[in-house]
Amino acid sequence: AQSVTQLGSHVSVSEGALVLLRCNYSSSVPPYLFWYVQYPNQGLQLLLKYTTGATLVKGINGFEAEFKKSETSFHLTKPSAHMSDAAEYFCAVRSNTGNQFYFGTGTSLTVIP
Amino acid sequence: DTEVTQTPKHLVMGMTNKKSLKCEQHMGHRAMYWYKQKAKKPPELMFVYSYEKLSINESVPSRFSPECPNSSLLNLHLHALQPEDSALYLCASSPWTENTEAFFGQGTRLTVV
Numbered sequence: 001a002q003s004v005t006q007l008g009s010h011v012s013v014s015e016g017a018l019v020l021l022r023c024n025y026s027s028s029v030p031p032y033l034f035w036y037v038q039y040p041n042q043g044l045q046l047l048l049k050y051t052t053g054a055t056l057v058k059g060i061n062g063f064e065a066e067f068k069k070s071e072t073s074f075h076l077t078k079p080s081a082h083m084s085d086a087a088e089y090f091c092a093v094r095s096n097t098g099n100q101f102y103f104g105t106g107t108s109l110t111v112i113p
Numbered sequence: 114d115t116e117v118t119q120t121p122k123h124l125v126m127g128m129t130n131k132k133s134l135k136c137e138q139h140m141g142h143r144a145m146y147w148y149k150q151k152a153k154k155p156p157e158l159m160f161v162y163s164y165e166k167l168s169i170n171e172s173v174p175s176r177f178s179p180e181c182p183n184s185s186l187l188n189l190h191l192h193a194l195q196p197e198d199s200a201l202y203l204c205a206s207s208p209w210t211e212n213t214e215a216f217f218g219q220g221t222r223l224t225v226v
Contacts, residue, residue, distance in 0.1 A: 032212050043117075043203055043217035044156070051212035090155055094211060099144045099163055101205075101215050103155035 002027045004074075004091045006104035014112045019063075019078040021107045023091035026072065032094040033074045034101075035065055037087050044090065050074060061085070086111045119204050119218035127226055128194060134221050136187040136204030145187040146215065147179060148203040156203055162187060163209060194225045 007022040025031050032051050036044040048059025055067040061084075065076045074091065091104040117138045126132050136145065144163045148156035160179040161169040167179065176198075178190040187204060201222055205215040 034214050036217075041201070041220070041222060043119075043219045044205075044215075045217070046214050049212075049214050088153075092215075094214075096211050099161055099207065099209065100158060100169065101146075101207075106153070106155050108153070 002031060002093045002095055003102055004033070004093050004104040006089075006091050006107050008107055009105065010108045010110070012110040012112060013081045015083055016080050019076070019081045019085065019109065021076040021089050021091075021109065023065075023074045023076065023104060024072050025074060025091075025093050027093065032096065033065075033067065034092040034094070035059065035063070035074075035076050036090045036092060036103075037061075038090065038106075039087050047076070047089075081109075081111045083111050083113065085109060117204055117206055117216050117218035119202075119221050121221060122219065123222045123224075125224045125226060126191065126194065128196075130194075131190070131192045133191065134189040134202055134204075134223075136189075136218055137185055138206040138216070139185055140206065140216065141184075141208075142206035142216070143184060143209045144207045145181065146205040146207075147177075147187070147189050148205065150201045150203055150220075160189075191223075194223075196225050199223055199225045 003026045005024045034049045035047040050067045058064045120135045147159040150156045162181045165181045180188040201220045203220045204218040207215045
């Protein structure tokens with residue numbers, strides 16, 4: 001079965017500092033990977049996705065992620081954190097045999113002024 | 114229209130009540146989902162509908178009853194809920210292709226008293 005693991009349930013960064021949120025996947029075949037952001041009491045919003053092709057994926061709000069097959073990783077980065085980036089972030093993988101999405105446990109990002 | 118619309122946004126119900134959550138999308142997606150999300154946790158899949166047929170039924174209590182009247186609508190009927198069922202209920206939809214993301218609604222915040 002496919003799964004994703006997010007290391008670090010809480011990450012704090014200073015405003016303007018680099019954001020790095022970690023995600024590793026477990027899959028025997030190339031996965032379809034996604035990063036979602038969730039603000040309090042709201043639904044999940046897609047930040048970016050990797051399906052095929054370029055391994056460096058750019059998303060909304062200045063986020064990007066790099067798919068590294070050798071490391072089975074899909075870490076999310078942003079060069080300079082903004083106060084509005086404070087939220088919950090979920091890494092997800094879509095099953096390639098059905099229509100299920102598997103979510104990581106989430107990382108809560110705090111941005112310190 | 115790239116939205117998934119959920120109503121109501123908030124719902125308070127007693128343990129003997131019967132209520133329904135509604136979800137609607139007009140993107141032509143043929144897969145629709147109900148997720149339950151507790152605070153600081155990832156979404157948990159409850160039901161998946163594909164082509165208006167329930168394809169996966171997790172071990173969800175029978176007090177939750179999904180209904181898919183047509184390809185654009187998804188309901189979740191609630192009856193005799195327990196306080197521990199209080200959560201954010203998220204609806205999502207996706208095309209029936211593997212490399213696409215799920216689109217989420219804003220959720221219904223349910224409180225069982």
